[in-house]
Amino acid sequence: MAEVLKANILANFAFYRRSRLLMAFALAFLLLTGLSSLPALFNNSGVQSFNALQQIFSILNVFLLFLAGGLGLFIISSHLRNRSLKMVFTKPCSPALWLASAILSAALVSLLLHGVVLTSAVVLSLVWKVPVRAGLVFVSADTFIASLGIVAYMMLLATLVHPAIAVTLVLIFNAEMFYDAQVWTQAVIRSGNASVALRVLEHIFHGLYLVLPMIHAYGKQTDVVNTSLRVLHGDWKYLLYSLGYVLVLTAFCYFVALFALQRKRHI
Amino acid sequence: MIIAENVHVHFRRGLLRRKLQALNGLSLEVYDGDFFALVGQNGAGKSTAMYCLLGLLQPTSGKVEVMGKTPELGSQLYQSVAYLPEEPHYHLYLTVEEATRYYSALYRRRVSDKAINDVLERLGLAQFKTLPLSKCSKGMKQKVGIAQCLIHETRLLFLDEPTRGLDPLVVREFREALREIHQRGATIVMNSHVLSEIEMLANRVAIIDRGKVVVQDELQNLLTLDRELYGVTFEPNGSMPDYIGSIERVGTVVKASIPKERLYDFMDYTKNSGLSVHECSLKKTSLEDSFFKIVKDGRAQA
Numbered sequence A: 001m002a003e004v005l006k007a008n009i010l011a012n013f014a015f016y017r018r019s020r021l022l023m024a025f026a027l028a029f030l031l032l033t034g035l036s037s038l039p040a041l042f043n044n045s046g047v048q049s050f051n052a053l054q055q056i057f058s059i060l061n062v063f064l065l066f067l068a069g070g071l072g073l074f075i076i077s078s079h080l081r082n083r084s085l086k087m088v089f090t091k092p093c094s095p096a097l098w099l100a101s102a103i104l105s106a107a108l109v110s111l112l113l114h115g116v117v118l119t120s121a122v123v124l125s126l127v128w129k130v131p132v133r134a135g136l137v138f139v140s141a142d143t144f145i146a147s148l149g150i151v152a153y154m155m156l157l158a159t160l161v162h163p164a165i166a167v168t169l170v171l172i173f174n175a176e177m178f179y180d181a182q183v184w185t186q187a188v189i190r191s192g193n194a195s196v197a198l199r200v201l202e203h204i205f206h207g208l209y210l211v212l213p214m215i216h217a218y219g220k221q222t223d224v225v226n227t228s229l230r231v232l233h234g235d236w237k238y239l240l241y242s243l244g245y246v247l248v249l250t251a252f253c254y255f256v257a258l259f260a261l262q263r264k265r266h267i
Numbered sequence B: 001m002i003i004a005e006n007v008h009v010h011f012r013r014g015l016l017r018r019k020l021q022a023l024n025g026l027s028l029e030v031y032d033g034d035f036f037a038l039v040g041q042n043g044a045g046k047s048t049a050m051y052c053l054l055g056l057l058q059p060t061s062g063k064v065e066v067m068g069k070t071p072e073l074g075s076q077l078y079q080s081v082a083y084l085p086e087e088p089h090y091h092l093y094l095t096v097e098e099a100t101r102y103y104s105a106l107y108r109r110r111v112s113d114k115a116i117n118d119v120l121e122r123l124g125l126a127q128f129k130t131l132p133l134s135k136c137s138k139g140m141k142q143k144v145g146i147a148q149c150l151i152h153e154t155r156l157l158f159l160d161e162p163t164r165g166l167d168p169l170v171v172r173e174f175r176e177a178l179r180e181i182h183q184r185g186a187t188i189v190m191n192s193h194v195l196s197e198i199e200m201l202a203n204r205v206a207i208i209d210r211g212k213v214v215v216q217d218e219l220q221n222l223l224t225l226d227r228e229l230y231g232v233t234f235e236p237n238g239s240m241p242d243y244i245g246s247i248e249r250v251g252t253v254v255k256a257s258i259p260k261e262r263l264y265d266f267m268d269y270t271k272n273s274g275l276s277v278h279e280c281s282l283k284k285t286s287l288e289d290s291f292f293k294i295v296k297d298g299r300a301q302a
Helices: A002-018 A018-039 A045-081 A085-089 A093-126 A132-162 A163-171 A175-190 A196-211 A219-228 A233-263 B046-054 B076-080 B096-105 B113-122 B139-153 B168-183 B197-201 B220-222 B260-275 B285-299
Strands: B002-013 B018-030 B035-039 B061-066 B081-084 B155-158 B187-191 B204-209 B212-218 B231-234 B247-249 B253-261 B276-281
Touching: A002 A045, A002 A093, A002 B096, A002 B247, A018 A045, A018 A093, A045 A085, A045 A093, A045 A163, A045 B231, A085 A093, A093 A132, A093 A233, A132 A163, A132 A233, A163 B197, A175 A196, A196 B139, A219 A233, A233 B076, B018 B046, B018 B204, B035 B046, B035 B197, B046 B061, B046 B155, B046 B187, B046 B247, B081 B139, B096 B113, B096 B139, B096 B220, B113 B139, B139 B168, B168 B187, B168 B197, B187 B197, B204 B276, B204 B285, B212 B220, B212 B285, B220 B285, B231 B260, B247 B260, B260 B276
Parallel strands: B018 B212, B035 B187, B035 B204, B081 B155, B155 B187
Antiparallel strands: B002 B018, B002 B061, B204 B212, B231 B253, B231 B276, B247 B253
16 A cells, blocks of 8 residues: 555656646745845844845745645646546555545645745845744744645545636635624624624624634634744644644545545546 | 446436436446457447446446456456556656556556566667656557556456557557457457457457447357358449449449359359459458448337
């Protein structure tokens, strides 16, 4: 089994290596880092350098989250669209094993890219003589954990629907949108318009907010770390909580995607 | 080796979810060591039947058994099964060598670099090892598929329109490779439009029409299904006797067929009229003739 898993992961790495997605990442990475670094060259205070570093690091981490979505989406949709899975499932390699290898491959690539971004941030800290803060590691780990959830969720969506619909669902109809909608309906209800339809709508929005996966499950608790890059002793536990949340989400997405893949009448 | 009993497959298509019957009670049996061909018109259900046999498509009803087991995606059953799909269904982002290595690794057996290099060398792919499959010709891609059958001892090989779009030279090479795999003891199930090729390779044939097997028999029986005729080529100089049929004129020459029992009448006719006869030989019914006759008869009965 390990041999088959390894073979699939190596093939998936070749897929990522030759896809334009990672090329786009490399270009965007260089561009973002380069452009964001320019003002910092003229900084003569430590505070300004820290702010520039924090900004670059934050932009790159957001970018990594988008990229994680792409990694999850493309590995599934491309193989389903090309129907190349016929060549895999007509050999002793089950859909369960292939799907696990797809998640692992995307996670490993994502880990590698987080490593690149973290190392770059540490190098910039040293070059600009800004103290290397533990917050860099914390934010990287937190973003990586969030990336795992996004990878799994995008894989599930790519198995169920067209990639364009999957992207629309993630970008527009996400938990944040339904949270905002719920807050808005609550505000309207509080202002005196307590119609039954609005109350039902509020419950639907709340339900959808709870059901849909969150990118940063403990974002409110760890928001300060993102801006200050300082980690208090009690903050580390949120990484564990996030990991727990993401592992449950990943397992759920994996089993539903597997069920959908096996139920597909035509591979 | 393979048993399909009363297999029905229907799809729902379009906004109105219209029912489309792809297989309509298909039954067939493939024996160990067969070179079995599925023949039929476009849309007859050949590929659907093959997908059902491979487990890639779940039948709506009916039973499919391959080597005594119901085919399930990625199961151990595929340990000795290989499948060569139509052109685009390979991992196009892999190179020739990577794809060969990858497909081999999926069989859960360790394959040495030497074995991979040897088979690539043998199939004439060694110089294209680093070429991505997306840039390979169809013939090269099919050879990558064949490579896995040569590396592993395949017991059952499925081929879906394997020679479509290949040039004659590659077709011949491909045919030789298939013969070798068959001679090693593999059972081969092939789905093809090229009836002349099936005549050359297959020993048993199933003719599929409108989702159903209308005839399943030894190839030899299908080739001699009709009464035997003589094919004649001669230069007539006036009206021709009634028993001369299937007349085809090429300039002053006529190609036609005559029933076996009228051979001596034809000889008298040409002798008395002083006609020059270019050719006269026993004409056996081709698979194409049988195919058209069977499909036509089947439809007339329906």
